Amino acid sequence: MEIREFTDADWVQVWPFFDEIVADGETYALPQGLTSERARQLWVDAPPWGTFVAVEDGVVLGTAKSGPNRPGAGSHVATASFMVSPAARGRGVGRALAEHVLAWAREEGFLAMQFNAVVETNTAAVALWQGLGFAIVGTVPQAFDHPEHGYVGLHVMHRLL
Structure with a gap:
């Protein structure tokens, strides 16, 4: 799996799973x-933001974005958002994207x-983030108004870089 910067050509593969994830609520x-x-306007931002994709054999498995909180x-202080294609879940895509984004944020000078x-x-996300410190x-x-559980909490999570 390769993690690289998002290109305009990637959106055609990101959009279907982006739409599915948002629709599931x-x-x-x-x-x-x-x-x-x-x-696309909501997900892909100009610098100082970075947008990334995880790709394997030409297939986009997930995406992430990061920039100033x-x-x-x-x-x-940076923030980030992540989406992994439902078809690629459980394969370490989220962790690979997270590790890439953390390194990118550190290199960009975020504290x-x-x-x-x-x-x-x-x-799964809470466990991943806690496992990454x-x-x-x-x-x-x-x-957050969850479609199955009703009103649930939103965690604020933090780590030093």
Whole structure:
């Protein structure tokens, strides 16, 4: 598996699983019914952001984006978002993307990484982030309307780089 920077040509493969993940409503607080164009605008940002893909045999398995969590005085802390194609789950794609993004953020001079909204019922993601050294520094109760579990908390997770 290769992790590399996103190119415009990658979107045609990212869009189907992006759309599926948003539509299932379990992990992202993004509006339903996004067009491909609007979704791309939300996912792919100009520097100082970086957008990446995990690719194997020409197939995009997952994607990640990272950049400053806040502007100005908060810009030394990075944030990131990740999506793994449902067809590629359980193959280490999320971990590979996370390790790449952490190294990228460190190289870019960020001092820490903070995730603002990890859905508490997304136990695989929570376990991955904790395994990579992130701590839950707080949970916003009932901040996410999960389609199966109702209102659940959103974890704020953090680690120094």
